[in-house]
Amino acid sequence: MFNTPLPTVNELPTTRKLVRSTVIAILVAAGLLVTVVMPSEYAIDPTGVGRTLGLTQMGELKIILAQEALADAAPPQASAPAPAPAPAPQAVQSQPIAAPVPPPVSTTAPALKTNQMSVTLKPGEGTEIKLEVLKDKTVSYEWTAVGGPVNYDTHGEPYNGEKGYFHSYNKGKQVKSDKGEFTAIFDGTHGWFWRNRSNNDVTIALKTTGDYLSVKQ
Template identity: 30%
Template sequence: MTDINPPVLESKQIIKASLSALVIGTALFVIAVLPAEYGIDPTGAGHLLGFSKLYQPEEPQTAVVSVDGAQTAKALRLEELGSGPNVPLPKEANNPAPSQQLAQRQDSVTIKVPAGEGLEYKLNMLKYGQVKYEWTTDQGVLFFDFHGEVKEENPADETFFESYTVANSANMIGTFLAPFEGRHGWYFKNNTNKDIVVSLRVKGQYLLD
């Protein structure tokens, strides 16, 4: 009968193997688990490797608010602003402002937002260009996201956008200073069963999209 003597690991080998496993496990946790499960990507590797796309935030309990006495809408939350923390700000956003802005102009346009659908209306603006705006619907309330997208030389797969105002309304006025060169404007969403027409007036330094 042959005796089988299994190899005995030395304490140094055990410690080395344990440390290696700890390092690998920590790296996997930071690169894969945190971005995919919790939406946290401290190294940026999760975004590069695609793990961040797996993250699906838990839907908070939906609150409902009254917007015009007859129509209600889902309460909006801070987490809904912009493109999210995993989409980096394009480097072009930090470009200096031009020495001369676009010429002043003013326009009045009507935008038909079909029932149950959404669409965008944008202005092309230079960094630190200014506009004043006013819009009103002919009936009912629209969800809107007033936001901007950076003009990029090589656009990424996921588009960065910064939200300036998100609300449900039938009328809005304001002034705006573009924080970067690009397309700035409104995404309108009609959650009713009737077409809604927006009457928009703008005045300032811009070009129509």
């Protein structure tokens, strides 16, 4: 056996070195928390580094996936009773009045954008495509899924909105296509989230037409 000699007092680290090492470790841990953990887990990115590294997008996707899982587990809501029929209006005699002159109508139509995009999802994979749309602007769309059905959610998120808040326009499960239009209820990003629940690769082709600013894919 070999006996290892004990270190001398001069070889032990001083209190100043221990304090400095502790401070450095705390600063490194805080930096990792702000730049890596918070963006990737909670989509909170106070420094902007997380979005540059793609970590904030990861956190946003985790939040959407968690919301989708909660929506899947929620029981279906009972349909509201049909409203009672309104009473028939009674005829009222009135004196004819002159029809007002309508204001001149502008013949200049807003410039509409049209885009065609596609994305392929592996089994169990999810993704989204968003449009930047201002309030009260309308977008028409049509998409098809080739290879199998998908779950989808058409929704919007306001600029600088509360964390986790979104408005759902419509959603569906095990769907191969959808078409329609939506009118933005606030300034923000509006679009689609798809998840492939099948055992095959699924390719989604999307066509959009409307008064929007840009596409985020």
